[in-house]
Amino acid sequence: MSEAERVPSPAAPPAVAAAAAAAAPEEKKGKEPEREKLPPIVSAGAGATAGLDRGSKGQISTFSSFVSTVNQKKEAAENRSSPTHLVFPNIKNVRDLPPICLDVRQKQRISVDAGSSETKAPVLPEPVLPVQPKTMKDFLEDVEKVKSSGDWKTVHDFYLTTFDSFPELNGAFKKDASASFNTIEDSGINAKFVNAVYDALLNTPQDIQKTVLKGIINSLLREWKGPRTKDDLRAYFILLQNPQFNNTSTYVIYAHLLRQIATLVEADHHFLVHWFKKLSQKRFKQLVERLLQFISLRLFPAKPEEFPPISKCSWWIPSASKVLALLNSANSLVHPTLIPYTDFYNSTLDHIDLMEEYHTWQSFGNSHRFSFCQYPFVISIAAKKIIIQRDSEQQMISIARQSLVDKVSRRQRPDMNMLFLNMKVRRTHLVSDSLDELTRKRADLKKKLKVTFVGEAGLDMGGLTKEWFLLLIRQIFHPDYGMFTYHKDSYCHWFSSFKCDNYSEFRLVGILMGLAVYNSITLDIRFPPCCYKKLLSPPIIPSDQNTPVGICNVTTDDLCQIMPELAHGLSELLSYEGNVEEDFFSTFQVFQEEFGIIKSYNLKPGGDKIPVTNQNRKEYVQLYIDFLLNKSIYKQFAAFYYGFHSVCASNALMLLRPEEVEILVCGSPELDMHALQRSTQYDGYAKTDLTIRYFWDVVLGFPLDLQKKLLHFTTGSDRVPVGGMADLNFKISKNETSTNWLPVAHTCFNQLCLPPYKSKKDLKQKLIIGISNSEGFGLE
Numbered sequence: 001m002s003e004a005e006r007v008p009s010p011a012a013p014p015a016v017a018a019a020a021a022a023a024a025p026e027e028k029k030g031k032e033p034e035r036e037k038l039p040p041i042v043s044a045g046a047g048a049t050a051g052l053d054r055g056s057k058g059q060i061s062t063f064s065s066f067v068s069t070v071n072q073k074k075e076a077a078e079n080r081s082s083p084t085h086l087v088f089p090n091i092k093n094v095r096d097l098p099p100i101c102l103d104v105r106q107k108q109r110i111s112v113d114a115g116s117s118e119t120k121a122p123v124l125p126e127p128v129l130p131v132q133p134k135t136m137k138d139f140l141e142d143v144e145k146v147k148s149s150g151d152w153k154t155v156h157d158f159y160l161t162t163f164d165s166f167p168e169l170n171g172a173f174k175k176d177a178s179a180s181f182n183t184i185e186d187s188g189i190n191a192k193f194v195n196a197v198y199d200a201l202l203n204t205p206q207d208i209q210k211t212v213l214k215g216i217i218n219s220l221l222r223e224w225k226g227p228r229t230k231d232d233l234r235a236y237f238i239l240l241q242n243p244q245f246n247n248t249s250t251y252v253i254y255a256h257l258l259r260q261i262a263t264l265v266e267a268d269h270h271f272l273v274h275w276f277k278k279l280s281q282k283r284f285k286q287l288v289e290r291l292l293q294f295i296s297l298r299l300f301p302a303k304p305e306e307f308p309p310i311s312k313c314s315w316w317i318p319s320a321s322k323v324l325a326l327l328n329s330a331n332s333l334v335h336p337t338l339i340p341y342t343d344f345y346n347s348t349l350d351h352i353d354l355m356e357e358y359h360t361w362q363s364f365g366n367s368h369r370f371s372f373c374q375y376p377f378v379i380s381i382a383a384k385k386i387i388i389q390r391d392s393e394q395q396m397i398s399i400a401r402q403s404l405v406d407k408v409s410r411r412q413r414p415d416m417n418m419l420f421l422n423m424k425v426r427r428t429h430l431v432s433d434s435l436d437e438l439t440r441k442r443a444d445l446k447k448k449l450k451v452t453f454v455g456e457a458g459l460d461m462g463g464l465t466k467e468w469f470l471l472l473i474r475q476i477f478h479p480d481y482g483m484f485t486y487h488k489d490s491y492c493h494w495f496s497s498f499k500c501d502n503y504s505e506f507r508l509v510g511i512l513m514g515l516a517v518y519n520s521i522t523l524d525i526r527f528p529p530c531c532y533k534k535l536l537s538p539p540i541i542p543s544d545q546n547t548p549v550g551i552c553n554v555t556t557d558d559l560c561q562i563m564p565e566l567a568h569g570l571s572e573l574l575s576y577e578g579n580v581e582e583d584f585f586s587t588f589q590v591f592q593e594e595f596g597i598i599k600s601y602n603l604k605p606g607g608d609k610i611p612v613t614n615q616n617r618k619e620y621v622q623l624y625i626d627f628l629l630n631k632s633i634y635k636q637f638a639a640f641y642y643g644f645h646s647v648c649a650s651n652a653l654m655l656l657r658p659e660e661v662e663i664l665v666c667g668s669p670e671l672d673m674h675a676l677q678r679s680t681q682y683d684g685y686a687k688t689d690l691t692i693r694y695f696w697d698v699v700l701g702f703p704l705d706l707q708k709k710l711l712h713f714t715t716g717s718d719r720v721p722v723g724g725m726a727d728l729n730f731k732i733s734k735n736e737t738s739t740n741w742l743p744v745a746h747t748c749f750n751q752l753c754l755p756p757y758k759s760k761k762d763l764k765q766k767l768i769i770g771i772s773n774s775e776g777f778g779l780e
Contacts, residue, residue, distance in 0.1 A: 134158060134172070136193040143200050156208050159201070163215035166222075166235035173197075173238055174231075182230050184274035189234055195283065198243050209244060213253060216242070220256050228264060233271055236261050240323075241283060245290055248297060248306050255316045258294075262322035269326055276330035277338070284327070284338045291324050292378070296348040314370075321375045328377045335557075341657060345380040354379075358387050362651060376655035381663055385722045388652045388664070392518050395446045395650070403447075421447040423468065426454045430472055435508050445511065445647045449519050463748035469512065469521055470716045470747060476509060477525070483509070489564050492526045495633040495640070498594050503639035510643020513665050518647050522667040524717040528561040530554060530629060532658035532665075534637060539654045541645050550637040554629045556621070562629075570621045579614065586612040588620060590627060603627055667719030671707055673700055675725040684734025685754075692732065694760040698767060706768065713771040716747040742770040 134142075142154045162172040171177055173189050181188025201212065216239060240261065245254040261272070276284065298316050301307055328344055331337045349372055361373035372379060379387075400419040407414050421444045425433035438445070451468040477484050477493055483505060484493040495506070516523045530552075537552040560567035573580065580586075588607030591600050602608055603623040612620045645653075656664070677696050685692050699710060708718035714730065721727040728750050735744065735753040743766060744753040757763035 136190065136196055139193070139200075140196060152205055152208065155200075155204065156211065159197075159204070159208050160211050160215070162197070163212045164218065165215070166219055166232055169219075169235045169238050170231045174234065180230065181234075184271050185278075187234060187237060187271075187275040187278065188230075189238065189275075191279070191283075194238055194241060198241060202243055212242075213244065213250060216253055216257070220253070220260060228268055230271070233264075233268055233275075236264075237272060237275055240287065243286070246293070248301075251294065251297070251307065251316075254294065255313060255319065258291075258319040258323050259315060261326075262319040273326050273330045273333070276327055277333050279338070281338050284331070285343065288324070288327055288339065288343060291320050291327070292344075292346045292348075295320050295324075295346060295378075299348055299352065318370045321370075321372070321378065324378060325375055341377065341659070342380075344377045346378045347380060349379055350383045354383055354387050355390055358391070358652065373655060377657075379655065381660050381722055384652070384655050384660060385664060387655065388517065388650065389520060391650050391652045392446070396448055399444075399446050400448075419447060420450045421445060423449065423451045424454055425451070425468065427471070431475055431505065431508070434468075434472055435504060438508060438511055439504070442646070445515070446518070449515055463746075465519065466521060466716070467748040469516060469523060472512060473523055473525060476505070476512075487562055490528065490562055492528045492562060494528065494531075494562050495636045497592060497632040497636075499635075503635050506636045506639040507643035507646075510640040510645075511647055512643075514644040514647025517661075517664050520721075522715075522717050522719060522721050523665055524712070524719075525666055527662070527666075528558070529658055529662065530558040530561060532661040533558075534630075535641060535644060535661060536653065536656065536658055539656075540651070541642070541649060548634075548638075550634070550641040551630050554625050556625065558629060559625050570624065573612075573617055574621055576617075580617055581611045581613045584612060586620070588612065588623065590624060592632070601627065601632070663722060667717060667721050669719055671704065671711065671720060672725055673702075673707055676728070676730055679726040679728070679730065681729070681731045682733075683731060684736075685732060691754065691756050691763065694757065694763045695732070695754065695767075697760060698764045706771065709771040710767070713743075714745045714747065714752045715750045742766050744770075 139155075139158060142158065146152055146155060162168055173194050174181070175188050175190050179188060201209065219235065219239075236257070239257055244250050245257075264272070276287075279287070295317055298307065298310075298313075298320075307313065324344065328341075331339060331341070331344075352372075357371045357373050360369060361371040364371070365374075376384070403418045404414055407418060421441060423434065423437050423441075425437065449465055451464045453464065453468075475481065477486075479486055482498065483496055485496050486493050513523065513525070515521070533552050534550045537550060542549065556567050556571055559570070573584070576583070588603040588610040589600055590603060591598055593599075600608070603620065604610065610616075653661075677700070680687075682692065699707065702710070711720075712718040715728060731749070731751045733751055733753050735741070735755045737755050739755050739757050739762065741755050743755070745751065746753070754763075755766075757766065
């Protein structure tokens with residue numbers, strides 16, 4: 001496959017794993033893969049035209065009428081005085097579609113910014129564009145005149161000419177028809193004019209809308225020879241914003257537009273990505289929503305007869321997914337992003353066979369078989385959790401089955417305990433016992449976890465496991481323990497840079513986090529987002545043991561999430577207008593206190609003799625941040641990394657963004673107390689009892705901080721599991737004690753024991769006292 005034919009992968013920064021998922025696999029030289037043919041769009045065929053004929057009878061209800069007259073108009077195609085005539089090339093010459101199948105596992109994290117536009121692709125000479133005499137002001141005046149005259153001829157002629165071909169589109173919307181605009185930062189398009197034309201289009205008569213679609217068909221059916229010019233890219237960029245593509249009757253045309261964009265070379269995608277990021281938030285979001293709707297309706301059409309058979313348009317969804325990947329890359333280049341990453345989620349995918357998608361990706365990742373797992377940014381966190389859980393369950397079952405087979409093969413009597421990771425620990429030696437047990441039973445980490453406290457009767461039905469996690473996390477993260485430093489300004493923990501002889505306890509913390517994800521336990525841990533970015537660097541343990549792990553690109557934004565004051569100081573240094581060398585008198589050397597001793601570290605060889613100047617201050621700041629977040633804690637974090645991946649070593653991790661790993665470990669910060677009310681269970685109370693009605697009146701009226709305190713009081717964490725409040729299994733039990741008592745919580749069972757208070761005022765007062773002073777009090 002030639003370089004021009006290979007399907008490119010939109011490159012993106014490391015934070016966006018999904019968009020830069022992978023480059024398309026290379027084919028062996030001299031061997032062309034078998035590809036689908038572009039379905040012919042001709043009146044005699046049953047392909048795309050049939051799809052248009054079966055279109056909805058809504059806004060573009062009579063669109064099929066002009067397609068049916070194609071043969072009659074072929075004779076007039078040579079007459080360029082009628083630019084709207086459809087010209088259909090010989091279908092044998094229609095370009096093939098290279099297979100779109102990107103493999104996330106390759107993880108080529110190449111920045112979209114890497115390389116200048118000049119090195120990306122040769123700049124082809126642009127053709128002479130037709131002159132468009134109308135300006136946006138002229139167009140809007142013509143539209144306004146229609147309101148009084150009712151005569152659409154002038155407006156019709158504008159749309160007729162403008163959408164007739166790619167050169168006409170450029171002639172109309174290019175800021176300067178004589179300028180080349182060959183840079184990635186400026187598309188050269190008058191965006192306001194494009195928006196005005198499209199906003200007016202939906203309010204025009206049907207014949208004008210059909211004229212526009214007819215022109216688009218003409219343009220898409222043009223027989224391409226050689227690489228695309230930048231004017232061609234501009235035309236694709238403009239056409240993709242057409243709001244007519246919200247209508248299912250236009251989906252056949254939309255699909256062909258997406259296909260042509262998807263199969264552009266990587267250099268062209270590079271331009272489009274940077275142009276996309278310049279769109280307004282509103283227009284960008286519309287593009288994303290339109291593509292997501294297109295995928296959803298192709299998967300689950302309201303009227304199946306609207307579209308061609310899936311066997312004839314299997315390339316629709318891969319093409320749309322590829323274009324979505326370009327938009328996702330563009331979104332990641334903007335800080336803050338144009339839209340939240342969650343806006344790329346397609347909830348429709350929650351209703352397909354996700355494990356089949358996952359296994360397809362696992363088995364055929366390097367082939368040309370499509371799977372949504374190649375584009376994980378469209379899969380919701382809830383769907384990813386299902387994939388990870390089921391993958392974990394299958395691994396648990398597999399390992400337990402192997403243990404059973406080994407036991408039987410040695411003619412030993414099977415024991416049910418062999419199917420679990422059984423932890424026996426003493427409360428008085430919690431950390432050391434846990435470390436010993438996990439080290440000894442390293443081969444059993446992927447079995448179902450069960451915990452027993454020595455000297456205590458009780459069967460672990462989930463409560464003891466959660467208690468073990470809670471107690472262990474509290475002890476390890478206590479400031480006196482010295483493993484982690486709590487930063488009050490950012491309300492988070494970070495790894496202590498103190499050197500020690502054994503980093504096994506950091507490995508224990510990693511194993512704990514892995515077990516929590518593996519066993520669907522939400523932990524009350526406060527790590528900054530940077531930690532989860534490092535945890536996925538790389539997402540799979542490298543086979544070469546000498547390969548560094550937990551090292552990622554870090555910026556002042558990452559440092560600000562941990563040490564905001566220091567980050568602010570470094571930002572001030574970067575923007576300082578005076579003489580840095582004379583005023584700051586700093587060198588490429590930093591100092592840290594370790595056990596009362598001040599130690600110095602050079603940020604680069606001979607750093608203590610290299611002054612920080614206006615010219616090298618950017619290098620100084622970058623090296624300083626890299627030292628703080630990567631190098632100074634490398635051994636601690638490497639142990640933590642290996643601990644986590646010893647439990648969660650799964651390709652499913654490659655589907656996750658760092659933010660999603662945090663949500664899986666710690667839960668979501670978004671609270672919905674009404675959802676909690678609907679899912680709450682009662683023991684000794686009924687939901688209609690006066691005390692319960694008082695309780696919900698009070699809780700629903702709480703400010704967010706008190707609602708979080710209540711959740712922390714009753715569950716041990718102020719965050720919500722990925723599955724929502726229903727997954728908490730929250731229970732309110734009647735506490736047959738004096739109403740002078742405060743509420744009591746059993747955090748291991750997410751249970752609140754509530755005395756039968758007689759008044760709302762008394763309940764509110766006691767509840768606020770209880771949840772506001774719960775540390776070491778009222779918790780069992």
